[in-house]
Amino acid sequence: MSRAVAAFILFVSIFSTSAAQAQQSYWVQVEANATLREAEAAARRYSQAIADVNGFRLGQSGWYAVALGPYTETGATETLLELRGRGLLPGDAYVSDSTAYGQQFWPVGANALGAAPMAVEPAAPEPAEASQELAETAPEPAPEPDPLQAPEETRQEALRSEQTLDFDQRKELQVALQWEGYYRSMIDGAFGPGTRGAMSAWQEANGFEITGVLTTRQRALLLKGYYDVLDSMGLASVTDAEAGIEITLPAAMVGFSRYEAPFAHYEGDEGVRVILISQRGDRATLYGLYDILQTLEVVPVEGERRRRDSDFTIEGANDELISYTYATLADGAVKGFMLIWPQGDAVTDPETGETTREIDRRRAMVLDAMRSSFTSTGAAVLDDNAGLDTTTQSIDLISGLEIRRAEKARSGVYVSAQGAVLTTTEAVAGCGRITLDESYDATVAATDDTIGIALLRPTRQLAPMRVAELLTFEPRLQSELAVAGYSYGGRLSSPTLTYGKLADVRGLAGEDTIARLDIRAQDGDTGGPVLDQGGAVVGMLLASLTGGERLLPADVGFAAKSATLADFLAANGVTASLTETQGALTPYDLSALAADITVLVSCWE
Structure with missing residues (x-):
C-alpha cells in the first residue's frame, strides 16, 4: 500500500461544495481508474511533470479520477489544449465540472474542491524533445540513494x-x-x-x-x-455486493469467510474479526438488533452504549477482546459493521505492581478508516436465508455468533414489590456480576451462611407481576409440593414445575429451620420457591449437599422453611407477604403463578 493512500485512509475528510461553486470550477480530467492504488500511482506520475494534479473519488461508482485544477472554464480549456499539445496528457482527457467528484485522496489532506478557480497564463512551449507520452508510459525515475x-x-x-x-x-x-x-x-x-x-x-x-x-x-x-x-x-476498500455495503477493511488481516444472515463474516489468523450487518427492516428492527447484539460474547458488557432514532453504537471490552458495533437505517434497511479486536498482552510494572494491557494502535487506525468509509451502496441487502444451508444451528448461536452465557444459572423468588429476591448463597458465591432474568443487575444485600440463603436487591427498582406469599404454618407430612425453578439454566423462557412430597419437617440432623423433601430437582432449581397446591410458598429449595463421606440419594432435597425465610427478611428490612390460605389450583394456574414470582438468577465472572 502506498504512503499517500495509507495517509488518506487515516485522515480522510469529506468535503462538500455548493451548486454555485460547482458551476464556477472546471477541471481537466486526465484519466479514471478502477482502484485507489492505480489512481494514486497515476496522480504521482502526472505530478512529476504537471502542476495542480488532484485525485477524487467518483461518487458511488467505485472509480477514482485524476484531474487538474480548479480553473475557470476558459483556463481549463487552455490547459487541456496546451498540455495535450506537449504530449503530457492522453488524447481522451477532457474538461469537466466537479459534479461527480467526491472525497479527495490526492494530495493528502487537500481540499481543492473548496478552492477558488484560477485563470491560466499560456506557458511557453517546451522543446519538442522534452515532450513525453505520459499517458502511455511513465518515465523511470533515476535511482536514488537509500x-x-x-x-x-x-x-x-x-x-x-x-x-x-x-x-x-x-x-x-x-x-x-x-x-x-x-x-x-x-x-x-x-x-x-x-x-x-x-x-x-x-x-x-x-x-x-x-x-x-x-x-x-x-x-x-x-x-x-x-x-x-x-x-x-493492508487497508483497502471492499465492496460487498450481497450486503450492499462498501467499507475499508484491513485486508491483510481478514478475508471473507461466510454469510449467515444478517451478518457477513470476515475473519483472519490474528483474532481480528469484522462482521458486516445487512438486514431488511425499519426502526423497530434496528432497536431489536440493538438488544440482541448485547447478548453476544463478542459484545462485552462493560462499555458505552448509545441508541438514537436512526442508529446506534455499542462499545465493549473485557480481558480477551475489545469490540465496536455501529448500525444505521440506510436505503430501507439496517446496515452496519462490527470490529472485534483481541486485547493486548498484560504487562505488570515491576515497581508499582500495576497491570495494564498493551494497546494495539492499529485498531484505532482501522476503526477510523472503517467509520469514515462505511457507506450503503443501495437497496441491496442480505437475503433472510443467506448462508442457511451451510450454517451450524445451535441454541447457543445467533447467525454464527456465540451468545453470552452465565457461569452459573440458578433460581430465586420475588419477595417485595420493589423487586427484592431470595435465593441461595451458593447461587451468588464468587460472582463478579449478578443479574435477574439476564437483564437487571443486582447486588447481595444480606446472607445467612448457616442456612445458605441470600437476599438480593436490584440496582434499579423493579415491579414484579406478583410477590411470594409465605405460608404461616407447616403443611402436612407427605403433602404434595412443587418446586418452581429454571431447571435448565435459563434455556427455557419460563420456570418449570418439579413435583415432590414433604418427607420431614426437619433436617436430617433435626434442624427445625429446614424441611426435607422427596423430590428430584436440578441444580438450576436451587433458590426456587417450594409451593403447595394452592400456590402458597412453604419454603425455598436449598443447594444440594456436597462433600463429606456420605452421598445422599438423588431424590433427597432440602428447603428453608417459610417461617425461616420470613424471619430472615424481617431482620433485613423486608416485610414478607404472608398467607394462611390453603387451596387447590389447576396445574395451569399454578404454573402461571410460579412464572410470576420465580426469577432467573445468573452469576457472571
Whole structure:
C-alpha cells in the first residue's frame, strides 16, 4: 500500500461544495481508474511533470479520477489544449465540472474542491524533445540513494535537507509522529513548536541527539516504522455486493469467510474479526438488533452504549477482546459493521505492581478508516436465508455468533414489590456480576451462611407481576409440593414445575429451620420457591449437599422453611407477604403463578 493512500485512509475528510461553486470550477480530467492504488500511482506520475494534479473519488461508482485544477472554464480549456499539445496528457482527457467528484485522496489532506478557480497564463512551449507520452508510459525515475543508509547530519544540514520537503512530505512526517504518539496537534505541514517538540521526543526515545530537527536518516526510519505497520494491515476498500455495503477493511488481516444472515463474516489468523450487518427492516428492527447484539460474547458488557432514532453504537471490552458495533437505517434497511479486536498482552510494572494491557494502535487506525468509509451502496441487502444451508444451528448461536452465557444459572423468588429476591448463597458465591432474568443487575444485600440463603436487591427498582406469599404454618407430612425453578439454566423462557412430597419437617440432623423433601430437582432449581397446591410458598429449595463421606440419594432435597425465610427478611428490612390460605389450583394456574414470582438468577465472572 502506498504512503499517500495509507495517509488518506487515516485522515480522510469529506468535503462538500455548493451548486454555485460547482458551476464556477472546471477541471481537466486526465484519466479514471478502477482502484485507489492505480489512481494514486497515476496522480504521482502526472505530478512529476504537471502542476495542480488532484485525485477524487467518483461518487458511488467505485472509480477514482485524476484531474487538474480548479480553473475557470476558459483556463481549463487552455490547459487541456496546451498540455495535450506537449504530449503530457492522453488524447481522451477532457474538461469537466466537479459534479461527480467526491472525497479527495490526492494530495493528502487537500481540499481543492473548496478552492477558488484560477485563470491560466499560456506557458511557453517546451522543446519538442522534452515532450513525453505520459499517458502511455511513465518515465523511470533515476535511482536514488537509500535514505536509511544516509550519513548522520548536523542540525544545520538536517534543516537544509528538511527545506527540500514539499507540503505533503511535511504532513506525512506529522502523521507518522502522531502514529508514534508524540504529536497531538493538527496535520498542517507547519513545523512549529508542537512538531519540533514531537521530533525531540522521538529522538530521545530512539537514542538520537535531541535537536528538534530530524535528519534524512531519522526521517526515513520514522516513516519506515509507520508504513511497515500500514502494510501489515493492508487497508483497502471492499465492496460487498450481497450486503450492499462498501467499507475499508484491513485486508491483510481478514478475508471473507461466510454469510449467515444478517451478518457477513470476515475473519483472519490474528483474532481480528469484522462482521458486516445487512438486514431488511425499519426502526423497530434496528432497536431489536440493538438488544440482541448485547447478548453476544463478542459484545462485552462493560462499555458505552448509545441508541438514537436512526442508529446506534455499542462499545465493549473485557480481558480477551475489545469490540465496536455501529448500525444505521440506510436505503430501507439496517446496515452496519462490527470490529472485534483481541486485547493486548498484560504487562505488570515491576515497581508499582500495576497491570495494564498493551494497546494495539492499529485498531484505532482501522476503526477510523472503517467509520469514515462505511457507506450503503443501495437497496441491496442480505437475503433472510443467506448462508442457511451451510450454517451450524445451535441454541447457543445467533447467525454464527456465540451468545453470552452465565457461569452459573440458578433460581430465586420475588419477595417485595420493589423487586427484592431470595435465593441461595451458593447461587451468588464468587460472582463478579449478578443479574435477574439476564437483564437487571443486582447486588447481595444480606446472607445467612448457616442456612445458605441470600437476599438480593436490584440496582434499579423493579415491579414484579406478583410477590411470594409465605405460608404461616407447616403443611402436612407427605403433602404434595412443587418446586418452581429454571431447571435448565435459563434455556427455557419460563420456570418449570418439579413435583415432590414433604418427607420431614426437619433436617436430617433435626434442624427445625429446614424441611426435607422427596423430590428430584436440578441444580438450576436451587433458590426456587417450594409451593403447595394452592400456590402458597412453604419454603425455598436449598443447594444440594456436597462433600463429606456420605452421598445422599438423588431424590433427597432440602428447603428453608417459610417461617425461616420470613424471619430472615424481617431482620433485613423486608416485610414478607404472608398467607394462611390453603387451596387447590389447576396445574395451569399454578404454573402461571410460579412464572410470576420465580426469577432467573445468573452469576457472571
